[in-house]
Amino acid sequence: MLSVARRRALAPYAFISPFYLLYALFLIVPIGIGGYLSLTEWAGLGTPLWVGLDNYTRLFGDASFLTAIVNTLLYVLFSVCVVVPAALLIAQALNARGLRGRDFFRLTFFIPVVLSPIIIALLFTLFYDREYGLFNAALRGFFGWGGIDWLGEPSWAKLSVMLLVLWRWTGYLTIFFLAGLKNIPRELYEAAAIDGAGRVHTFFNVTLPMLKPVTAFVAVTVMVGTAQILEEPMLLTKGGPGEATLSVAMFIYREAFTRQQLGYAAAAGVVMFVIVFLIGRTANAVLGVGREK
Amino acid sequence: MSALQTRRAPAGPGAHRTAAPGSKSPATRRPRLVYVLLIALVVMFVLPLLWALSSSFKHRGDIFTYPPQPLPSPFTLENYTRLLDTQPFWGWFATSTIVAVVSTTVSVFVCALAGFAFAKYRFRGKRLLFDVMFSSMAVPFAVIVVPLFVMLVKAGVTNVYFSLIVPWVAPAFGIFMMRQYAEQAVPDSVLEAARIDGASEFGLFTRVVLPLLRPALGALAVWSFLNSYNSFFWPLIVVSDPAQYTLPLGIQSLYAAEGRQVDLVLAGSVLAAVPSLIMFILLRKQLLDGLTAGAVKS
Numbered sequence: 001m002l003s004v005a006r007r008r009a010l011a012p013y014a015f016i017s018p019f020y021l022l023y024a025l026f027l028i029v030p031i032g033i034g035g036y037l038s039l040t041e042w043a044g045l046g047t048p049l050w051v052g053l054d055n056y057t058r059l060f061g062d063a064s065f066l067t068a069i070v071n072t073l074l075y076v077l078f079s080v081c082v083v084v085p086a087a088l089l090i091a092q093a094l095n096a097r098g099l100r101g102r103d104f105f106r107l108t109f110f111i112p113v114v115l116s117p118i119i120i121a122l123l124f125t126l127f128y129d130r131e132y133g134l135f136n137a138a139l140r141g142f143f144g145w146g147g148i149d150w151l152g153e154p155s156w157a158k159l160s161v162m163l164l165v166l167w168r169w170t171g172y173l174t175i176f177f178l179a180g181l182k183n184i185p186r187e188l189y190e191a192a193a194i195d196g197a198g199r200v201h202t203f204f205n206v207t208l209p210m211l212k213p214v215t216a217f218v219a220v221t222v223m224v225g226t227a228q229i230l231e232e233p234m235l236l237t238k239g240g241p242g243e244a245t246l247s248v249a250m251f252i253y254r255e256a257f258t259r260q261q262l263g264y265a266a267a268a269g270v271v272m273f274v275i276v277f278l279i280g281r282t283a284n285a286v287l288g289v290g291r292e293k
Numbered sequence: 294m295s296a297l298q299t300r301r302a303p304a305g306p307g308a309h310r311t312a313a314p315g316s317k318s319p320a321t322r323r324p325r326l327v328y329v330l331l332i333a334l335v336v337m338f339v340l341p342l343l344w345a346l347s348s349s350f351k352h353r354g355d356i357f358t359y360p361p362q363p364l365p366s367p368f369t370l371e372n373y374t375r376l377l378d379t380q381p382f383w384g385w386f387a388t389s390t391i392v393a394v395v396s397t398t399v400s401v402f403v404c405a406l407a408g409f410a411f412a413k414y415r416f417r418g419k420r421l422l423f424d425v426m427f428s429s430m431a432v433p434f435a436v437i438v439v440p441l442f443v444m445l446v447k448a449g450v451t452n453v454y455f456s457l458i459v460p461w462v463a464p465a466f467g468i469f470m471m472r473q474y475a476e477q478a479v480p481d482s483v484l485e486a487a488r489i490d491g492a493s494e495f496g497l498f499t500r501v502v503l504p505l506l507r508p509a510l511g512a513l514a515v516w517s518f519l520n521s522y523n524s525f526f527w528p529l530i531v532v533s534d535p536a537q538y539t540l541p542l543g544i545q546s547l548y549a550a551e552g553r554q555v556d557l558v559l560a561g562s563v564l565a566a567v568p569s570l571i572m573f574i575l576l577r578k579q580l581l582d583g584l585t586a587g588a589v590k591s
Contacts, residue, residue, distance in 0.1 A: 008494060012411075012414035012416045013410075013416065015410035016407045019468060026441065031440070033440035034439060090334065096327045098324070099324070099328075105334075105335065107577055108338050111573075116525065116544075116562075116565060119544065123342075123345055134344065167338070175584065176585050224431055230434075249435035252435045252439065253438075262439060265439050266439050269438075269440075270436070272433055273433060276431065
């Protein structure tokens with residue numbers, strides 16, 4: 001029988017052990033296997049063939065992979081430059097004094113997060129349809145012309161993916177900004193008002209600095225999240241036309257499960273891991289996440 | 294424009310609010326521009342969903358008409374009956390629900406236990422262990438998918454429930470969320486009192502801590518449920534037998550099938566969305582507050 005003090009000292013280890021067990025089995029081991037596979041050539045049957053760094057040299061000469069990286073960076077850029085400001089704008093609107101129905105609005109904007117991405121993507125596929133889609137129908141209604149090939153023309157296809165990202169994630173980010181805005185002491189605004197600061201001035205000198213921790217959190221979340229983008233391009237365009245909307249995650253999926261190049265896909269995974277890690281680190285350093293501790 | 298100007302007015306001299314709180318001074322006048330923006334956004338967020346709902350009650354030929362038909366005429370339930378008659382919809386529904394409920398239950402328990410330990414105990418290596426746990430959030434999903442799949446195949450794991458549930462029941466985010474909440478919500482004095490009464494450490498957790506964590510448990514439960522119920526990528530990889538499809542896979546298969554059965558896709562989407570929407574609406578406050586708590590505090 002263990003003493004009470006001893007049990008108390010061991011309890012936290014017991015409490016965290018289920019997590020670390022699962023963590024080791026389903027995260028560390030796969031990462032190790034992935035690292036090993038990335039140095040082999042393997043179609044899923046038989047023994048993996050050791051090829052050293054071949055997969056990596058091949059990756060950096062692979063035009064598809066480079067396209068996937070560029071596309072993914074474009075999606076990340078779009079998220080940071082459009083989705084985040086849109087979410088901040090909406091949060092600012094929701095935080096307006098005396099606003100009625102705040103909870104209703106907040107709830108409505110969050111709905112896309114609740115729904116399955118497959119449902120959302122299929123719906124948008126229908127909206128984007130060149131002949132029958134709602135988007136072209138609306139354009140025809142308003143401007144008398146609506147012949148945009150939303151999913152068939154490379155630039156429009158990229159934009160279509162981005163619009164879906166905007167629709168799907170803005171409401172989610174909004175709730176973080178709104179929570180951050182609510183935490184800003186009213187007195188700061190009152191002081192600014194007494195000093196004669198205008199709305200724009202107040203926004204840049206009171207709101208933004210006070211929101212910095214939340215903004216940093218949102219920006220990092222968005223960058224790391226969008227760097228992994230898969231469902232939107234996969235379901236809307238299958239990465240097409242050509243490879244116009246292909247993302248890195250889609251590339252990995254394609255190499256592994258449609259082309260059976262598991263070693264090659266694993267190497268792409270390792271590269272992606274490094275990229276996401278660097279993006280996260282850079283964003284953390286620039287925005288100072290966790291620095292206050 | 295005028296709304297902007299009236300809002301700016303109180304900044305001028307003599308404009309600080311001397312009126313009693315709640316009275317209609319210019320500063321509390323309802324911002325009209327804000328309503329216009331918000332209502333336009335509501336339309337953008339809700340219209341696609343209403344379109345799907347309305348179209349699911351239309352005959353196939355009426356779904357894509359120009360100009361679009363706002364309400365179904367004639368109204369028909371045919372898409373729903375045909376979906377339920379010709380597809381194993383309830384099978385998909387059962388798989389999704391079982392997987393989501395089991396994952397949610399297990400992960401809420403695992404996360405609460407670990408979150409409590411990180412919040413309320415001092416132990417060696419705590420900081421390192423926490424950092425290790427926390428940084429796992431940044432591991433991209435696509436990176437572990439291939440090796441994880443290989444690992445399961447090599448280990449001879451063919452059970453769909455195992456593959457869909459077990460690898461995902463310990464989300465680091467959940468532990469983080471629980472720790473943030475437990476730090477505030479569980480007073481040390483209460484723990485000490487229970488210990489003096491002779492409670493074991495685990496008894497402490499089940500009888501004292503869990504009830505105190507209830508709001509956060511609710512938030513994490515909705516979050517896990519939605520994650521599992523809506524997941525698409527991983528099931529796509531591990532489930533090959535159509536009889537064992539989850540809802541997202543089933544709906545996807547209807548669309549991928551020849552002739553793109555849009556009518557069935559819409560009916561299926563509406564039915565599939567019902568449980569997640571109900572769950573969200575019931576636990577919305579806890580979910581939204583719980584999600585933001587960690588981000589705003591840290």
